[in-house]
Amino acid sequence: MKALEEKYLEGLSELFPSIAAASTEIINLQAIVNLPKGTEHFLTDIHGEYEAFAHVLKNGSGSVKRKVDDVFANTMSSRDKQTLATLIYYPREKMERIREEEQNMDDWYKIMLYRLIEVAKRSASKYTRSKVRKALPKDFAYVIEELITEKSGMTDKESYYNSIISTIIQIGRAEEFIVALCELIQRLVVDHLHIVGDIYDRGPGPHLIMDKLMEYHSVDIQWGNHDILWMGAAAGQKCCIANVIRICARYGNLDILEDGYGINLLPLATFAWKQYAKDPCECFLLKGQDNCKPQELELNMKMHKAISVIQFKIEGQAAELYPEFGFQRRNFLDKINYEEGTITIGGKIYQLLDDYFPTIDPKNPYQLSAEEEEIMNRLVKAFQSCEKLQRHMRFLLNKGSLYKIYNSNLLYHGCVPLNDDGSLRKVKIYGKSYQGRTLYDVMESYVRKGFFAVDPNEKKKGRDLMWYIWQGANSPLFGKDKMATFERYFLAEKELWKEKKNAYYLLLEDENVMNGILDEFGLDREISHIINGHVPVKTKNGENPVKCGGKVLVIDGGFSKAYQKETGIAGYTLIYNSYGLILAAHDPFESTEAAIEKERDIHSDSVIVKRTLERKTVGDTDVGKVLKERIADLEALLDAYRSGQIIEKI
Template sequence: MAKGVKKLNQFRDEEPTNEQKYLRDLMEERFPTKEAVITEIMNLEAILHLPKATEHFVSDLHGEYAAFDHILRNGSGNIKNKITAIFGGRLTPKRLQNFASLIYYPEDKLEYKKHQLEQDEDGALEQWYLDTIQRLLELLQFVSTKYTRSKVRKALEPNFAYITEELLYTDPQVFDKRSYLDQLMKNLVSMGVTDEFIIATCYTIQQLVVDHLHVLGDIYDRGEHPELIMDRLMSYHSVDIQWGNHDMLWIGASAGSALCMLNLLRISARYNNLATIEDAYGISLRHLTRFAEENYGDNPAFRPKLVEGDSFNFDGEGLQLTQIQQAVAIMQFKLEIRTIAREPDFNMADRALLTKVDYDKKTIQLAGKTYQLTNTCFDLIDPKDPGKLTAEEEELISGLLRSFIDSKSLQRHLKFLVNKGSMYLCYNNNLLLHGCMPVTAKGEFLPFKYHGKEYRGKQLVDLFDQQVRHAYNDPCGDDHSAADLIWYLWQGPISPLFGKEAMTTFERYFIKDKATHEEVRNPYFKLRHDEGFVDILLKEFGLDPSDGHVVNGHTPVKRGHDAIMANGKMLVIDGGYSKAYQPTTGFGGYTLLYNSYGLQLVEHHPFTSKEDSIVNGTDIVSARRVVNHEVHRKSVADTDIGARLKENVKMLRSLLAEY
């Protein structure tokens, strides 16, 4: 210790380096003795030899809270697999599934089970409690084997941590402890805390079965409860998010982009989801509704899209949604002209479509061809200045935008989305991104020229990441550039989140010729089948192609198409949660699991309901496919966390030398 103290005194007499400062802090605060340093080194090096924990990948949730919540609770079938591994030869398939349902929905399943057993003979419920607690402890012990006792303790409900550890780590085969354990179990029942204990244990199991969650974008739009998904993510123990193009509209609206706001209002009206804006986020649409009713009528092209379970009268609510959709669409098309003119670097002059219309003939010029327009609603457009908003439109947009910026509940969610999110993530040698990397047909990264500088590849997504944060953190700034870039991410031709040459919203509304509706994809979506291209992509982000993968969302995998590409290096996991997509995909989409044995792609049935799972034991996992199987089981040492632990060990060994 004398040598260490001498070194510390030397640090105080001279200006210390950063490393010396860090060593001094460690010595004085965390590791004041040589024994403390040795203990920490032993602990960290032991952790490095534990099996790699499980990562869970989901994507394109699109507001479908019930389906997402179920997949989160069952760990994409991981919990059922653990149960089967332990109890497969001891319980019938029905009992296995009922036990799984209890772990997914402990509060609801307990109420259902108590109602069943209270009708039976005396003691049936108490026996069920004792059997269930024993099975839960056995399962908890099994799923805890990857972790240190310290980490397991942190996952336990504090009120039950002591008793759980006693039941978990005391060997029931030891004769002297048997009566002790039996009494602990009986006391749980007799003191009336069995339900609370079972519920707490079920949630601990859920947490330990999946160590970390990756959400690959598009939490918002389509489905009715994105706000519940955001609440769920904010309470989840470990999560990261890669932004999707639909998420960008909500971030953009909160960053002061009127154009993003109008797009999300139009989509919400089109899919009958305005309640999310009004009820979940407290943003009044009364003035918008009145304005739409006064200026627009029925229009077949703007009627809301119905999905399974929707029903309303087109002369009432349906007409109102049709009118609102027209009002915000026309304002959107007007503002597109302004933004495109303000940002020449976007190179989108061909998409200022209201300037291409002949308002007398009701035609439009596109790519040298003339098309007749139908279902037009152009009464509030000045043909001499089609980008000009009326005074009422200006006032309406200003008020709505202020409401989005001032909504505390919305800002609470979007602050989390921005802080926990990113354009991409490199994690354990996998590249996670929602959409694509814009490339040429030859696979070369497309350049994006912006404010005198050229960006491509990783530089491009880094630029967007930086500007999204800048725009969100300065929503009332005079410079529109960052907010405009967020809109560009929604539909720009070199946007990594959009991945198409143009968004044909205008054409779908007003032109019958379906050839104009086609949205041409970036060559990335063909090239991602090629292993050589994927290797280049991984190298661009500093990852090792021999062991790396790219994980994509954004594009639903249609019937007959494969989600595994490029010799297993490219994985597409668009969840297919949205009911609007399921007629095309034919199922509930994919998720991905990555544990110490390798990657598994999980296919899901469409979700029915929580009640169906509780009463009938229905689950939604249909099949698993092994993407790769590790020859040598991965340990913590093989992960990004392991790399950091190794650095800590290195530093600690330097510290040990100071002693």
């Protein structure tokens, strides 16, 4: 052991060859450890709402506005502070409008540059100069560093700054410089972003959200069941592909696939128009598409029905292949009386709302027709060969996971499957039983196998498990006994639509159970939190997102417009800064245009969930632990130099 330690110190001495070098590094690291902790920003269940997402990212859930308020306090009117905040969010667009109204742009540039420099100084104050330097825009890096760095001992500092700003305006670079400062402030107010699942489905812009995330400076993603669905589709899993297309059709978002990802849906459209030519497809109305043209609406409804029937067929086939998934009880096509238009469920006969099934053979209801087979084969190739989709999925694989432990918090999208008594539920995956953390770990390993396994059998298992994770009764990302898709389309009896939640959701206020989950993941129950989304919190009914005395935070407040009637708000976001945890409840986002033109920010009511007695530092974070270990290693190296055990390399 001692020899190994000596070998390690010898290696370290190559990087720090002298007492002076090792001492300097210790001083630098100790300085970083004592800086205020960076701000973490948590978002979940974005569901394709790109405009609202982009705005919340720009304003840092109110972090930018708080910085402006901190800097200017009572020295600036509320209106001027809002104008400055809007400029920081949308610098180019805001300046376009200012140019139309402002008589003396040079004076306006000067005032705004001074204000932005002050906000940038405050935003940069919690970081090392090195970290700020890395965030600076290339074209203006040196000048911005000069302006936001305090210079002690300078006798005529004001004159020095004035000359720099005057030169920027004089040479016609003021607007580009303002843009650079605004983007720097946006970059600095949030140190790290957590996306706690469900980027995809319902809203029109998940592909745009993915593009934005791929450019973001520091992000991690905990996969939601809707993300896993798209990952399975990209891997070529047919049930996942059918579900993706059905959901896009249901919400009138087929252009995500056609325009966003370039996937050709013409064969499906042609097939649907031919097979359902005289069918009004009234059970397949679209959600939230009141402005859709009549002919486009009619085609979308026919495509919606066509892909739904295909989905029920291929899911029926897959259910037989994997009986342990428990999906056989969800097979309905063989329980339909096609002559009478009824279905038998649980020994009871129900009348179907739609009994027109021209593509189903009653003797072999789960068999795809030749045309349906051809359509699905072409779609598999399209999804697997779509370069943009594959790039987005690789990003999800690279930055994502089923759960994450970060700065003593446990992040996951859905739940930890529990029995009614709060004990960890055992779930069978390909013949072996798993529970708690090991269930998450084995499921994640199979997701990655679905993309990267060399063994074709393991690769297929990985792909097919993604379909189970999407909607399986014991999936930690779903957490309900069923997904009542068929019942909602075809049956009027709403009691059949009911989806029973896993016991986890009934035990969120049970401290013993929640402590047990924290123990299972190796976290300190006294200081840690569970942060998840998935199930919208119905705020309008008085439901509180803060559960179990603040130990659990369920931060799905309805970012998706489809849920906002249920929740009464337009989403929660969570901020974790050096002072504690702040939960922001957002009002609906009107539009980007209104945010720029009318300076309408997303109004957010913030609630302090937890306030620390002492301001948290980098030393209190995961990064801080690593830095402290590094300091201890360097101190051991210093001792080795001073004892003569290792010779300085001078």
